[in-house]
Amino acid sequence: MVAMVRRTAGRSRLVVVLLALAALCLALAACGGSGSGGGGAANEVDMGVAEFQQSSITIHAGQTVHFVDPANGGGVHIICIGKNEQCAPETGAPAKLNVTTGIQVSPGDPPIDVTFANAGTYTVVCTIHPGMEVTINVQ
Ligand SMILES: [Cu+2]
Structure with a gap:
């Protein structure tokens, strides 16, 4: 019992x-x-410790891309329009990223929202991490 x-x-x-x-x-x-693996929305670019999770995304002119540095799995980055880890402003690129010093972002920071007004192909790089770049195709 x-x-x-x-x-x-x-x-x-x-x-x-x-x-x-x-x-x-x-x-x-x-x-x-939004766990690891970059399962973000079509207009979202996710950052890891030393890389973008996407190698390229395609949007339409006038759309906004959200650059997300997650609290878990993100890193400190300095991003801008450029190539080879250096900021290199391009004609037609959004002013927010079309800078010579880049925008610093840390894990858990609010997303950096960037509106791409003009069609074209733009490369966003990180000036800290070699090879960290993402191509934004704006149609
Ligand atoms: Cu970086």
Whole structure:
């Protein structure tokens, strides 16, 4: 009899644990949209420790690209229009990134929103990390 009560208590504790796990899974699914692997929206560029998660994206003129440096998995970057880790302003590129010193961003900072008004192909680089660049095709 005592053993039976004990087993029942153990089972209900197991149920509580399972329910807690289920709730945790739901919570993670709800807020875990942008995990590693760059599963962002079409007009989003995600940053890792030393790279952009996308090598290129295609948008339409007038659309805004969100450059996201996530609190988890991001890094400190200085981004701008350029090539070979150097800022190199280009005609038609958005003024916000068309700078000579770049914009510094740290993990968890608000996204840098950049509107590309003019069609063209632009390269956004990081001046800290060699090879960290993403091509923005604006149609
Ligand atoms: Cu960088």
